[in-house]
Amino acid sequence: MASNSPRFSQLPPDSKLSLRDQICEIISTAITSSSLSYDRPLPSCRELALHLKVSRNTVFAAYSRLIDMGLLVSRDRSGYFVNPEVAQLSNAKITQSKKLNPDTCCPVQFQTNELVPIVNPLDWQEYPFPFIYNQIDPDLFPVDGWRECTRQVLGRKQLTNWTNDAVESDSKELVQQLRQRLLNTRGIYADEAEILITLGSQNALFILGSIFSSLFKSVAMEDPGFFGARNAFRMAGMNMDSVPIDEEGIIVDAIPNDCKLIFTTPSHQFPTMVTMSQTRREDLLNAASANDFIIIEDDYEAEMNYVTQTSPSLRSLDDSGRVIYIGSLSKTVSPGIRLGFIVAHRDIIKQARIARGVMMRHPPTIVQEIVARFFQLGHYDAHLRNIERRYTKRWYAMNHAISKNLNMLSQTATVGGTSFWLTGPDSFDSSLLKERLKPRGVLIDRGQDYYLHKKDKRSFRLGFAYVPIANMEAGVKIIAEEVNRLL
Amino acid sequence: MASNSPRFSQLPPDSKLSLRDQICEIISTAITSSSLSYDRPLPSCRELALHLKVSRNTVFAAYSRLIDMGLLVSRDRSGYFVNPEVAQLSNAKITQSKKLNPDTCCPVQFQTNELVPIVNPLDWQEYPFPFIYNQIDPDLFPVDGWRECTRQVLGRKQLTNWTNDAVESDSKELVQQLRQRLLNTRGIYADEAEILITLGSQNALFILGSIFSSLFKSVAMEDPGFFGARNAFRMAGMNMDSVPIDEEGIIVDAIPNDCKLIFTTPSHQFPTMVTMSQTRREDLLNAASANDFIIIEDDYEAEMNYVTQTSPSLRSLDDSGRVIYIGSLSKTVSPGIRLGFIVAHRDIIKQARIARGVMMRHPPTIVQEIVARFFQLGHYDAHLRNIERRYTKRWYAMNHAISKNLNMLSQTATVGGTSFWLTGPDSFDSSLLKERLKPRGVLIDRGQDYYLHKKDKRSFRLGFAYVPIANMEAGVKIIAEEVNRLL
Numbered sequence: 001m002a003s004n005s006p007r008f009s010q011l012p013p014d015s016k017l018s019l020r021d022q023i024c025e026i027i028s029t030a031i032t033s034s035s036l037s038y039d040r041p042l043p044s045c046r047e048l049a050l051h052l053k054v055s056r057n058t059v060f061a062a063y064s065r066l067i068d069m070g071l072l073v074s075r076d077r078s079g080y081f082v083n084p085e086v087a088q089l090s091n092a093k094i095t096q097s098k099k100l101n102p103d104t105c106c107p108v109q110f111q112t113n114e115l116v117p118i119v120n121p122l123d124w125q126e127y128p129f130p131f132i133y134n135q136i137d138p139d140l141f142p143v144d145g146w147r148e149c150t151r152q153v154l155g156r157k158q159l160t161n162w163t164n165d166a167v168e169s170d171s172k173e174l175v176q177q178l179r180q181r182l183l184n185t186r187g188i189y190a191d192e193a194e195i196l197i198t199l200g201s202q203n204a205l206f207i208l209g210s211i212f213s214s215l216f217k218s219v220a221m222e223d224p225g226f227f228g229a230r231n232a233f234r235m236a237g238m239n240m241d242s243v244p245i246d247e248e249g250i251i252v253d254a255i256p257n258d259c260k261l262i263f264t265t266p267s268h269q270f271p272t273m274v275t276m277s278q279t280r281r282e283d284l285l286n287a288a289s290a291n292d293f294i295i296i297e298d299d300y301e302a303e304m305n306y307v308t309q310t311s312p313s314l315r316s317l318d319d320s321g322r323v324i325y326i327g328s329l330s331k332t333v334s335p336g337i338r339l340g341f342i343v344a345h346r347d348i349i350k351q352a353r354i355a356r357g358v359m360m361r362h363p364p365t366i367v368q369e370i371v372a373r374f375f376q377l378g379h380y381d382a383h384l385r386n387i388e389r390r391y392t393k394r395w396y397a398m399n400h401a402i403s404k405n406l407n408m409l410s411q412t413a414t415v416g417g418t419s420f421w422l423t424g425p426d427s428f429d430s431s432l433l434k435e436r437l438k439p440r441g442v443l444i445d446r447g448q449d450y451y452l453h454k455k456d457k458r459s460f461r462l463g464f465a466y467v468p469i470a471n472m473e474a475g476v477k478i479i480a481e482e483v484n485r486l487l
Numbered sequence: 488m489a490s491n492s493p494r495f496s497q498l499p500p501d502s503k504l505s506l507r508d509q510i511c512e513i514i515s516t517a518i519t520s521s522s523l524s525y526d527r528p529l530p531s532c533r534e535l536a537l538h539l540k541v542s543r544n545t546v547f548a549a550y551s552r553l554i555d556m557g558l559l560v561s562r563d564r565s566g567y568f569v570n571p572e573v574a575q576l577s578n579a580k581i582t583q584s585k586k587l588n589p590d591t592c593c594p595v596q597f598q599t600n601e602l603v604p605i606v607n608p609l610d611w612q613e614y615p616f617p618f619i620y621n622q623i624d625p626d627l628f629p630v631d632g633w634r635e636c637t638r639q640v641l642g643r644k645q646l647t648n649w650t651n652d653a654v655e656s657d658s659k660e661l662v663q664q665l666r667q668r669l670l671n672t673r674g675i676y677a678d679e680a681e682i683l684i685t686l687g688s689q690n691a692l693f694i695l696g697s698i699f700s701s702l703f704k705s706v707a708m709e710d711p712g713f714f715g716a717r718n719a720f721r722m723a724g725m726n727m728d729s730v731p732i733d734e735e736g737i738i739v740d741a742i743p744n745d746c747k748l749i750f751t752t753p754s755h756q757f758p759t760m761v762t763m764s765q766t767r768r769e770d771l772l773n774a775a776s777a778n779d780f781i782i783i784e785d786d787y788e789a790e791m792n793y794v795t796q797t798s799p800s801l802r803s804l805d806d807s808g809r810v811i812y813i814g815s816l817s818k819t820v821s822p823g824i825r826l827g828f829i830v831a832h833r834d835i836i837k838q839a840r841i842a843r844g845v846m847m848r849h850p851p852t853i854v855q856e857i858v859a860r861f862f863q864l865g866h867y868d869a870h871l872r873n874i875e876r877r878y879t880k881r882w883y884a885m886n887h888a889i890s891k892n893l894n895m896l897s898q899t900a901t902v903g904g905t906s907f908w909l910t911g912p913d914s915f916d917s918s919l920l921k922e923r924l925k926p927r928g929v930l931i932d933r934g935q936d937y938y939l940h941k942k943d944k945r946s947f948r949l950g951f952a953y954v955p956i957a958n959m960e961a962g963v964k965i966i967a968e969e970v971n972r973l974l
Contacts, residue, residue, distance in 0.1 A: 017639075017863065017864075021639075021863070021864055024864050024865050025863050025864060025865065027865070028864070028865030028868050028869075029667055029668065031865075031868060032667070032668045032671070032672065032868050033667070033668075033671055066865065069632070069865060069866065069869035070869050070872060070873065071865055071868060071869050071872075083872075085872065085876065086868075086872050098803065098804060098805065098806040099676050099806075100676070100677075100805070100806055100808060101806070102678070104806075104807070104808040104832070105808070106808060106832045106833075106834035106835060107779070107781060107807065107808050107809050107832070108699075108702055108781060108834075108835070110698065110701075110702070110834070110838050111701060113841070115841055115845055143641065145556070146641065147638070147641045150637055150641060151634070151638075152504075152508075154630065154633065154634045154637060180516055180519070180520070181516065181519045181520075184519070184520055185519065189586050189587070190587075191589070198847075199686065199847040199848075199850075199851075200847060200848060202844075202845070202846070202847055202848050203846060203847035203848075206845060206846045206847065210722065211597065212595075214597075214598060215595060215597070228845075231844075231845040232845055232846075235697065235842065235845045235846075237724075292594070294594060294595060318587070319586075319587060319588070319591075320591070320594065321587060321591040321592070321593060321594050322594050336851060336852035336853055337851050337852075337853060338847070338848065338849070338850070338851045338852075345591070345593045345594070346593075347593035347595075347597070348593060348595070351597050354600070354602055355722065357689075357718075358602055358689070358693060358715075358718040358719055358722045359689070359690060359693045359719075359722075359846060359847075360685075360686040360687060360689055360690035360693065360825070360846075360847065361686075361687060361689050361690075361825065362825070363686075363825070363851075364686075364823060364824050364825045364850075364851060364854050365823035365824075365825075366823055366824060366854065367851050367853065367854060376504065376508070376512050377504075377508055377511050377512060377515070378511050378512065378514070378515025378516075378518075378553060378556060378558055379556065381515050381518060381519050381558060381573075382515075382556035382557050382558050385557060385558075385570075385572065385573050386557065389572065
């Protein structure tokens, strides 16, 4: 490179970008960081191509791109320059900034809190047998359909639909599709004013916790139960009452008399996957009327039923307005899109919408519009059938592997969901099992993390959504070996 | 249509979808709602084409599409049927659900709260002169660049990057790009552990309110100030102290002695757009050290400077770790994507990350990845220059129109931002002005909504980001007419 030209480092060996885009990246970064002078030409295509070990055409394509974008200009016979308009408008070069010493003490001290973090290793995908929960198999995702929806939604005509600040409103089309394709399969009729889109079900729980914490001091929860819900209600300032469960779901008689708010997961109890029986559902609704309490129904994995038909939602059985329904698209579309929703009495939704506005305004419009289109074109329905089909096979395979290899443990009887719940004898410690399995490439969720008070160490959970059928039995056999050593 | 075929209604006249996609929509909806029987054929292409008044090819294309998706099957000589696998797996038909009477009373009564909602009419785009704030001009948005980034990010190879549950981590690439292209222009050096991605700056404020409400009873705020911040701190459970401002920004001497947390908008004071002077910045930092308080700096519209160079951020002048920096991409990319970030001491970020996890886990991975790519390829830089260029012209045009037509009012001197702040004489009432302007097609923001205690009625704000230069003077003249009637 000519000595008067700016120097660029080599292209990184592991970039995900094309060569042209990598060159665009390094040049635009150099402009932003003001390390290119405005009065000197950039290296010629030939020079930069030699330096970066790419073809001249690639450099030419990158330069042309940057000219189109307005970052560079080309001057006859002198070469390529940074666009002087960029120079004029660029922010001041900040030269006087103080670099904070990384060892500076934090000026505030936080108290320790009781929130239970999610503790899966971030590199769980590197393990051959990740029997953990809440991940989907990316092979199932209809990428082409999703890309088609994105392409349609990002059309110039639709631009204002997703670039504008939607203030506190939701995508009308998404709300309509949820009513038509999702809620109606759960027996729920709700109009627009009874639905709020949330950033996943975790966000739905926190919003509800926030609006109810001024009215009720505590919430009754299934124990073991969903720690995400406990965290949300606790951070919103509420206390927890623990309600035990049995093979039919939450034990209604054990709900405290002064309870005004209860959280439950009837479709599949989190974490045991027990489906609430029809009698129990009726008992719970009757108790709600008699004792005047509100029910938050998290319709957890409602779609994942392999042995029997799906049970109707509590909300569909209620005519008193006491049931608040929470749904999520994390399992049926993807957890990375973070979309969920609340269905409730319009007065509750009104409060929830104000609270959501203060927390974050609204879930990104662009994601709402893409998902609405995904529903509209039928991709959601087709994808849901695919998931059900695939998970049915996996559930039976996993059930078989567990019955065959882990029959020294007690398996909680279930008819759906994406995991199994296993319990050892009194002396059994699932933390120890978890520790011993990890170096053997097997990840499991220990049960004690789901308990509120009495930390029962005997149970653990095996999620099967991510482990391919071909690997299941091998993984379960390793678990069996380690269980036998612990018994 | 043959009498034994299912009936479909006509295609809606106003759909945004192609004809083929509209047919896919009505058929997939009919399958979901179980209104198609599985043992009877659908109408033939010819029949349905006649019925819907489209070409046979269009119906054929839709049927082929639905076969590809697995929702329909084609049987030789018998025609098209719903895929029996869909029938087997479909959720139970819910027949027993109770329809909630829309007049049912809400089972809980909420107290009225002091949260200030945003009150712009949702149809603001229909007004010829929407001098309101917080909207961007969609014509400026680089749709093609954005679509390119989306296409790249949605590639099958990148799938797991955005479909997986990211638990509590952020997009590494986005964090890297923010450091390299945005924070460095603000004089800020921060490592990964000092940055948290949020769902816009509103979410950043609420997260900070939540983690500080257990430590501090109150927060000191500029008055007039940003109601979004007031709402966030109030909902998090904090009280407000009011601190007046002058032409150099927040009045440091007026900060209460026992104040431990202060919120400020130094780049452009919200809502007056006053830029905090260098002396005032130093005074504020010295006061923070002397009185041991934390500063939350919302770097509001930092990029929008037309007359002078951008001032360095408070965070870049601080070596004590007392400044928490909040930034947003709503103005420089789009408010619909809802991305912002917090830069703070790693211990504060750690707490903020836990709180964010409980509220909503994380901003959608897919949006983070697209925006990261948007930065990486240089689109952000190019777009920012475009915005600056366009807004500079608009700012001068608006400034000119105001000086010429509204000189009976006092205009607060500013050097940037996307709005102007005007104040009438003592008797002036901007609510009245707002009311009279609306039927004339002019929207303005009245000043009193930004005050905490003393609701000063004299001021109003004119945002110019959305009104084209050609319309500005006409709009300002209408305002002048109505102002004159009120004086």
